Amino acid sequence: MELLRFIEGIRSPFLDTLFGFVTRFGEETILVVAICVIYWCINKHMGYIMGISFFLSSLAVQGLKIVFRLPRPWIVDPTFEPVGGATRMATGYTFPSGHTQNGAAIFGSLGAQLKPIAIKVILFSMAFLVAASRLYLGVHFLSDVIASLIITFAIIWIALKIVPKEATCWKRELILSSVLVGLGILVIVIAAVLYARGISEPSQLRDSIRTSGAAIGFGVGMYIERMYIRFSVKAKNIGWQIVKFVLGLAGVLAIQEGVRLIGTSLPIDAVRYFLMVIWMTVIYPLVIKRFFQKEEDQGI
Numbered sequence: 338m339e340l341l342r343f344i345e346g347i348r349s350p351f352l353d354t355l356f357g358f359v360t361r362f363g364e365e366t367i368l369v370v371a372i373c374v375i376y377w378c379i380n381k382h383m384g385y386i387m388g389i390s391f392f393l394s395s396l397a398v399q400g401l402k403i404v405f406r407l408p409r410p411w412i413v414d415p416t417f418e419p420v421g422g423a424t425r426m427a428t429g430y431t432f433p434s435g436h437t438q439n440g441a442a443i444f445g446s447l448g449a450q451l452k453p454i455a456i457k458v459i460l461f462s463m464a465f466l467v468a469a470s471r472l473y474l475g476v477h478f479l480s481d482v483i484a485s486l487i488i489t490f491a492i493i494w495i496a497l498k499i500v501p502k503e504a505t506c507w508k509r510e511l512i513l514s515s516v517l518v519g520l521g522i523l524v525i526v527i528a529a530v531l532y533a534r535g536i537s538e539p540s541q542l543r544d545s546i547r548t549s550g551a552a553i554g555f556g557v558g559m560y561i562e563r564m565y566i567r568f569s570v571k572a573k574n575i576g577w578q579i580v581k582f583v584l585g586l587a588g589v590l591a592i593q594e595g596v597r598l599i600g601t602s603l604p605i606d607a608v609r610y611f612l613m614v615i616w617m618t619v620i621y622p623l624v625i626k627r628f629f630q631k632e633e634d635q636g637i
Contacts, residue, residue, distance in 0.1 A: 338414055340479050344472060345417070352473065353420050360470035362443070362463060363436030364426065369589060371443050373617060377585055377625060378578045381570050382502045383450050385559065389496045389513070391442035392552040394489040396520045398438045399429075399545035401484070403528055403537060407432040410475055419475035427476035429544045433484035434477045440467030441489035449493050504563035517556030521549040525607065532603070539603055550607035551614045558618025566619070568626040581629045585621045589613050 361367065368391065376384025409431045411417050411424070419427070429435070441464045448460030468486055471477040504510045528545050531537040562568070572578045596609035 338410065338417065338478075341410055341417065341472065341475055345475060348420065348473070356470040356473040357420065357423070359466050360423075360426075360436060360474060363438075363440035363467040363470075365439070368439055368443055370586065371447075373586055373589065374582055375447075376570075376617070377621070378570055378572070378582050381568075382500075383447070385563075386450060386493075386496050386500060387443065387446040388555055388559070389500060389517075390446040390489065390493040391439070392517055392548070392555050393496070393520070394438050394442050394485075394492045395435070395548045396517075396524055396552050397488050397492070398433045398435055398485055399548045400520070400524045400527065401433055402430040402435070403524070403531055403542060403545050405432050406430050406531075406537065406541075410478060417475065420473070423474035423476050427474075429541050431477055432481045433488065434468070434471050434481040435485070435544060436471055437468040437477070437482045437485035438489050440464050441486055442493070445490055446493050446496070449497060504567075507564060510560050510563055514556040514560035517559075518553050521553040521556065524549045528603070542603060543606060546603045546607050547610045550610035554611040554614030555618060558615050561619050562622050566622050566626060568622040569630050572629050577629055581625060585617070585625075588616050588621060592616055 372384055372387055372391070375387060407430055409424075409427060411419055426436075444460040444464040444467075448457045448464070451457060451460070464486070468482040471482055472479060499509075500513070501509075524545050528537070528542045528549075532539065532542060572581055592613050593609060596605065596612060599605055
């Protein structure tokens with residue numbers, strides 16, 4: 338708490354606004370947009386590295402959250418006040434930090450793959466700024482953000498080592514996909530046990546359930562696309578790329594809001610995020626292959 342108290346003493350309206358803006362780069366919307374534009378339009382392998390890095394690290398972080406179930410700073414010390422409004426997006430338990438993990442997965446995976454040093458510095462700086470924003474806003478302890486950074490950067494390094502550009506071995510692809518699906522199911526089981534025994538409330542488990550549903554979808558979708566669909570990111574021109582991205586993102590949002598109309602229970606949340614990712618990795622790639630690829634790339 339000493340560090341958070343020190344930071345509390347140097348807060349200002351300008352810094353509140355600045356770090357409130359920075360922390361948004363660790364939110365779900367930025368992640369979805371980044372993965373979609375890179376995976377569909379720029380570099381599919383880069384998108385896979387980002388997706389694998391994100392989902393594996395997110396499963397690890399969300400799993401640890403519900404296993405340790407550590408309280409947020411303002412619960413540990415009721416006299417401590419986070420920056421106003423910051424608690425709205427600070428859902429679930431505190432350890433490790435989900436926003437930090439999101440930011441590290443987005444910017445860290447890109448920084449690890451892009452060659453220009455200046456770009457690397459900017460991207461990794463963004464990852465650390467998101468982590469710093471969680472401390473400044475008073476919604477996490479230092480141990481929360483350090484754990485997330487270590488977990489995420491380690492998984493990015495592993496992903497770069499084990500994921501080839503093309504699927505040349507079905508066994509390797511099946512193992513990788515099975516790890517994602519298996520871990521997703523494990524986290525769901527842990528969450529279900531905690532809920533059934535009355536240990537955790539739905540609000541404390543929702544992020545882990547959503548992550549698990551999405552990770553299972555990514556594991557299934559990645560195997561299907563890499564083994565059977567194999568679409569190309571190339572389009573006829575930049576105009577078609579923009580149309581492709583907008584229509585694909587509209588599909589993600591339609592599924593997200595459409596399934597929400599059915600209900601907001603934890604099982605429905607898991608299904609909703611599973612379907613969103615299946616759209617991103619299987620259904621829309623089929624649309625891309627049929628309508629947006631250059632004719633010479635149709636067989637890719």
